[in-house]
Amino acid sequence: METVVSGIRSTGNLHLGNYYGAIQNFVKMQHEYNCFFFIADLHSLTTHPTPANLHNNVKTVLVEYLATGIDPEQATIYMQSDVPETSELYLYLNMNAYLGELERSTSFKDKVRAQPENVNAGLLTYPVLMTADILLHRATKVPVGKDQEQHLEMARTFGNRFNRLYNHDYFPEPYAFSFSKNLVKIPGLDGKGKMGKSEGEGNAIFLSDSPEAIRKKVMRAVTDSGPATENQTKPEEIQNLFDLMKVVSTPDTIMHFDELYNKMQIRYGDLKKQLAEDVIIATTPIRERINDIANNAEYLRKVAQQGAEKARESASKTIKEVREIIGFRSF
Numbered sequence: 001m002e003t004v005v006s007g008i009r010s011t012g013n014l015h016l017g018n019y020y021g022a023i024q025n026f027v028k029m030q031h032e033y034n035c036f037f038f039i040a041d042l043h044s045l046t047t048h049p050t051p052a053n054l055h056n057n058v059k060t061v062l063v064e065y066l067a068t069g070i071d072p073e074q075a076t077i078y079m080q081s082d083v084p085e086t087s088e089l090y091l092y093l094n095m096n097a098y099l100g101e102l103e104r105s106t107s108f109k110d111k112v113r114a115q116p117e118n119v120n121a122g123l124l125t126y127p128v129l130m131t132a133d134i135l136l137h138r139a140t141k142v143p144v145g146k147d148q149e150q151h152l153e154m155a156r157t158f159g160n161r162f163n164r165l166y167n168h169d170y171f172p173e174p175y176a177f178s179f180s181k182n183l184v185k186i187p188g189l190d191g192k193g194k195m196g197k198s199e200g201e202g203n204a205i206f207l208s209d210s211p212e213a214i215r216k217k218v219m220r221a222v223t224d225s226g227p228a229t230e231n232q233t234k235p236e237e238i239q240n241l242f243d244l245m246k247v248v249s250t251p252d253t254i255m256h257f258d259e260l261y262n263k264m265q266i267r268y269g270d271l272k273k274q275l276a277e278d279v280i281i282a283t284t285p286i287r288e289r290i291n292d293i294a295n296n297a298e299y300l301r302k303v304a305q306q307g308a309e310k311a312r313e314s315a316s317k318t319i320k321e322v323r324e325i326i327g328f329r330s331f
């Protein structure tokens, strides 16, 4: 059976981008593949969280993972930091990841622009740690959103380079995966770019948001003054609202608003009201489960412990073989 690995950084609540870009695939894949879904708490150290924030964020992601329907009896759910083999493989892979290629990664360049005061080595080697996560279980499929595509390309480069260096066909090539035809990019509400936690207040809708909060955010989404001609191409901010509808609304609803737009009869207020209600319908069952699971400390402890054990079993097998391949052999 093919192995699947994916992770979410522990930086706080999950949003619709995480859900429709990645997690919806996790939920379906867990029944068909050997799945490892982890919480990337080592990756989140690049932003220097306080110990209390780190712990709370990890808990939030664990609770929300479970609330979306990832089943710890089907998939292995674990904390990245509970599997020290991750860090060991990261170290080995760092030895043949080159400065030039790391500096050229789009996400690194974005971070340098966004936080020039904190360009640490962890940010630079972020794709190497990601590669370690994936290769640790020798996974071939990695369910992620569109923004992670370049990281997967780097993971293939690093894995292939290891294989060549040691003349050993050990790591298979991992590929980004989505059940939809293309990898998904969920837009934010600010009229440009993707939905993301760090993209500014009001840009992201969280799975834990109350109906009231969802209505408020959606009603404030950026729009223009309306179409100037019939059947015109939609500007980005309007296309974004239609793209959000594509994941939460019925095809009839989308067609209805599309026709109104094309006939220049659209009222954005009506579209937003409908969009908000459809988001609420999609997220309400998850939100209700979040509240239940968050209060079940015993269950969370059991899930974390069981996940760490299963993940380490797989990871230690790989590390043992990798050490042998590299030449760390016992006397």
Ligand code: TYM
Binding pocket: 005, 006, 007, 008, 009, 010, 016, 017, 018, 019, 020, 021, 022, 040, 043, 129, 130, 131, 133, 134, 142, 143, 144, 145, 146, 147, 148, 184, 185, 186, 187, 194, 195, 196
């Ligand atoms: P992170 O935590 O930024 O995002 C987690 C997942 O959500 C997807 N995603 C989106 N998809 C569509 N539209 C959006 N607006 C959107 N925003 C986020 C991301 O593509 C991702 O799949 N580096 C990773 C975490 C990671 C990882 C890994 C993933 C660490 N190691 C190994 C896969 C395999 C990250 O920062 O994701």
